[in-house]
Amino acid sequence: xxxxxxxxxxxxSLCYASPAYNVIVQMLFLLPxxxxxxxxxxxxxxxxxxxxxxxFYLRYSSDGSxxxxxxxxxxxxYHLAGLYRSLFRILADAGKxxxxxxxxxxxxxxxxxxxxxxxxxxxxxxxLAKVDKDALKLLGAVVExxxxxxxxxxxxxxxxxxxxxxxxxEKAVRMLERYSLIIYESxxxxxxxxxxxxxxxxxxxxxxxxxxxx
Numbered sequence: 001x002x003x004x005x006x007x008x009x010x011x012x013s014l015c016y017a018s019p020a021y022n023v024i025v026q027m028l029f030l031l032p033x034x035x036x037x038x039x040x041x042x043x044x045x046x047x048x049x050x051x052x053x054x055x056f057y058l059r060y061s062s063d064g065s066x067x068x069x070x071x072x073x074x075x076x077x078y079h080l081a082g083l084y085r086s087l088f089r090i091l092a093d094a095g096k097x098x099x100x101x102x103x104x105x106x107x108x109x110x111x112x113x114x115x116x117x118x119x120x121x122x123x124x125x126x127x128l129a130k131v132d133k134d135a136l137k138l139l140g141a142v143v144e145x146x147x148x149x150x151x152x153x154x155x156x157x158x159x160x161x162x163x164x165x166x167x168x169x170e171k172a173v174r175m176l177e178r179y180s181l182i183i184y185e186s187x188x189x190x191x192x193x194x195x196x197x198x199x200x201x202x203x204x205x206x207x208x209x210x211x212x213x214x
Contacts, residue, residue: 004105011104012114019084020119028056028081030178032067035060056080084116088180091117092196094151108201117180117196121205124179129212134166135175140213142182142195143206151193160190 057075068077
């Protein structure tokens with residue numbers, strides 16, 4: 001038994017079923033969302049709304065947002081979204097990321113081709129550049145303020161807000177959190193560990209962010 005090959009196959013499988021490549025998982029990952037927003041983003045999927053709701057145990061909240069039900073037995077939709085949020089947290093942690101790649105016998109350069117977090121960040125940056133430039137401006141300010149700091153060091157959201165000068169700060173934060181560009185932990189500050197883009201492996205994506213903000 002070659003454990004490294006098994007880990008590599010696991011990473012490959014997780015990559016190609018991830019939100020960047022699978023529209024079903026992408027929709028589940030981005031819930032809760034208003035039905036109107038989902039119809040605009042996933043028109044072909046939403047044509048099968050009733051079947052999706054039954055299969056993935058999706059429900060509408062009182063404000064008209066579709067969400068994956070938790071309940072006494074968490075639904076498949078809830079688990080699929082949770083799987084990738086957990087995986088992205090692992091890949092955003094430099095120590096755990098290094099351990100995972102060691103077990104798979106892969107270098108960062110080799111992993112680059114099947115890194116599900118990298119693929120999702122790229123998709124997210126391009127999408128937000130079209131629909132929410134303020135979210136990208138806020139992300140740029142986070143990266144700037146935390147650059148050179150340790151993962152356990154932080155900067156206050158108030159300081160980031162002043163630097164970014166966005167119109168709707170709360171909305172921008174929600175968008176970054178929803179797209180896992182910020183792994184949000186505190187309402188008062190943001191830590192280096194909360195921003196995957198600060199990883200050395202994603203220096204090229206930081207350059208892409210700067211290009212998108214020009």
